[in-house]
Amino acid sequence: MNQSRFRGWNESVWRGCVTLLRAVFWSGSSRWTGGGPVKSALAGKLDGGKVGSSFVAQRWKLAARRPTVGQLQQPGPRRKMARRCGRATSRFTHEIEKCPIKISICAVWMCFCLIFPSAAEAGLYSASDQVILLSKENAAQVLVNSSAAFVVEFYASWCGHCVAFSPVYKSLARDIKEWKPAVDLVAIDCADRANMKVCTDFGITGYPTIKFFHAYSKPGATGQPIRGFHRDVMWLRHKIIDKLETHEEPWPPACPPLEPTSQAELDSFFETNNVQHLALIFEESGSYVGREVTLDLLQFEDIAVRRVQSTEEALVTKLGVTEFPSCYLYYPGGNFTRLKVNIEARHFYSYALQRLPGVVRSGKPPPVIKDVHINSTEEPWRLFNKSRVYMGDLESALHYSLRMELSAHPVFRGQTLTALKMYISVLVKYFPGRPILMNLLKNVETWLKQSDEEISYDAFREILDNKAQSPDAALPDGVRWVGCQSSQPHLRRYPCGMWTLFHVLTVQAKNTGSRDSQEVLNAMRNYVHHFFGCRPCAEHFENMAKESMTEVNTLTSAVLWLWSRHNRVNNRLAGALSEDPDFPKIQWPSPEMCPSCHMVRDNGEHRWNYEKVLSFLLSYFSSSSIVTDYLESESQILEKQRQKHVMQQQALETHERKAREAVDSISQPPPSEPAMQEEEEEEEEGPQDEVLADMEEEGREAAMMEAKPTPWSKPEMNEGLGRRRTGKPSIVGMRMRELPQDIVDLDSFVNQHYKVTALEMAAARVKQRSLQRKEEQEPRLVFRLGIELDAGVGMVGLQPIDANFKQRKQLQKRELTGRYFEEEAEFNQKGHWMMSVFSIGFSKLDISLCVILYFLSCMCLLAMYLYFKNCLRLRRVKVALP
Structure with a gap:
């Protein structure tokens, strides 16, 4: 929440608390006359420094000036006012007198709930403020035995001064961001109930309180307080530098030396330090510019910064320094040059030194300075002006x-x-x-x-x-x-x-x-x-x-x-x-x-x-x-958009065409069935050219195929119970009787025999027709292979063919067709009730008969066993003992 909203919330909370407590304290109970122990205890808490905010003290003083119940009982205008107030609020006063202790406790508890909201709602800092948020869980991990020094603010989110100071603390965190990891800023909300013990352990009695913790602080250290601080970033920055300079051993390893340098140190500097640039900040003895710039360059490599006081006459005379502060770049061999900046101040020194050739941030690769280069995406580098928008x-x-x-x-x-x-x-x-x-x-x-x-x-x-x-x-x-x-x-x-x-x-x-x-x-x-x-x-x-x-x-x-x-x-x-x-x-x-x-x-x-x-x-x-450099022309953009739309339309049409073809392929019959129908029509019309082939060779082939039945083709239906399309399987030399279709396992047949049937029937069709014509020309008694299933078990045998065989065959086909469709309808209604065994189906009735017969056989065998056993027992010879 922003500062104005927080102030309004703070004022409202205190007005509500004071009003509520005043109503409790003014209740007519003699036990609480004159304010009693509650008011005295709270006054002692506030005035004793437990809450070190002038805002709180002022609000409590205003509440304390109100007349007490004992004063209202005195004669005079106050008693009349009390009586008038009593008449106006007689019912409320009477209710308070019934249980003043419970109501007082509830009132105080409500005030504390309002004053101490949850940390999620009242916290003054977030992760984006570059301030480490301290809590009960990480307090020891952050502050104890750390290689960095810490500046910690102990605050209460309800404290008005803490709210007013929070923007200054955030600005300080942004200002000294480059000083990490030598020194870092921390904040903890003591108004959060979970953090109260942490604040108590560090001896915090008022808010806000700022303490400095040295590097490698031991457990139990309470820090050094920074007293008399102002709402000024520069003042706080200087105080932090003072604390760093008086730091006890061990020194923070990341912090560079802050003491002034001398001519003797510079003579041997490049022998002991591997850096490209050495910046010398010449300043007066009371200036902090050199130390601030030194810490500003802490995170950068290949450069070192040292401060030189104006009293170091040897260096001042050697470099001809006349202005303080001023910055000079010192190189091996005694060469030097003055750093050109617009204004001789800390910010300009830091900015200029950070952008010297070869100076990079620690852990970062050096920048690639080229006019034209290829980046990792293999795109050509586009030259541009950094002072323009594209x-x-x-x-x-x-x-x-x-x-x-x-x-x-x-x-x-x-x-x-x-x-x-x-x-x-x-x-x-x-x-x-x-x-x-x-x-x-x-x-x-x-x-x-x-x-x-x-x-x-x-x-x-x-x-x-x-x-x-x-x-x-x-x-x-x-x-x-x-x-x-x-x-x-x-x-x-x-x-x-x-x-x-x-x-x-x-x-x-x-x-x-x-x-x-x-x-x-x-x-x-x-x-x-x-x-x-x-x-x-x-x-x-x-x-x-x-x-x-x-x-x-x-x-x-x-x-x-x-x-x-x-x-x-x-x-x-x-x-x-x-x-x-x-x-x-x-x-x-x-x-x-x-x-x-x-x-x-x-x-x-x-x-x-x-x-x-x-x-x-x-x-x-x-x-x-x-x-507008490097832009495509509007005509090119429109043309690309048009081509994109054309390609998308073509892709859509292709997809739709493939979908239609897939649907048509599912709805159309297999290619083998129309061919089989055409062959049936040709068979009825008359003999074909293959009839004139060698009859002896066909007879031998017929004899070989005599005992091998041809698999059956699958009958199909159109929508509903439509027309059934089927072929006429045959074996050369014999005609096979139509197999009843109600016992065919359709799923097994489709998966295993569909393609094989189509090929075999197409290959055997010619020989079948030629042999049929030959048999018609020479009428004689012919036997055919019959495969039919009667009531239970299928019987395979040879049956003679008479003159009316073709007519009976057609009638039988009609009968089988009707039976097939009746059984198919019953199959669709009752579910799967057929099973397949060696490509020959057995109905449910067949299986039932087999089970019954098996059971009867077992019973007969058991009865015979019992009968013969009884007979043998009767015929056993009994031996009489003497």
């Missing part, structure tokens, strides 16, 4: 945002849909894009306004890709980074493009005179909150927005707010793994880009010239300053 970065950011990042949300509804509409609306109003892109964004905005309460990303993507083929409307597909290029594909790029896009939108809103000062900022905030893929980044941005975005009330303040928060993020991410060594994160704009934007106060502290910064931002992000 439209390629803006369009690439839009492409990734709309086509990639939003695709993670299949459906937009509620707050996400509102955030999307706000984002598109701001783009339509203030994005300085090309006509084809603006036409597309307008189409998207119109479609979103007409949409329902819920839309899918697929529908949004169709509008985004211009599936309706609106004229002169397209969003360039793909990314083409220019100013946001990086040395590695996972660095900069999209985050850089989004920051640039948001800066351009705020400046365009300022230049066009928008009526809503927070329109762009709210759209940004909602987009980052709901859609930005980096969730910790979104959380940090939301924390910054909650902290101070409510103070933005003009378009100018909106531009400056976004710029200051961008610099805060750069400060937090400087030195992180996400920092590109070719593009280090700095406080932007740099002194080279905008010298007039940087100033110093009378005490030498750096400050921004906000008027110059605003002028620079309005010029840098202006639509007239955006460069």
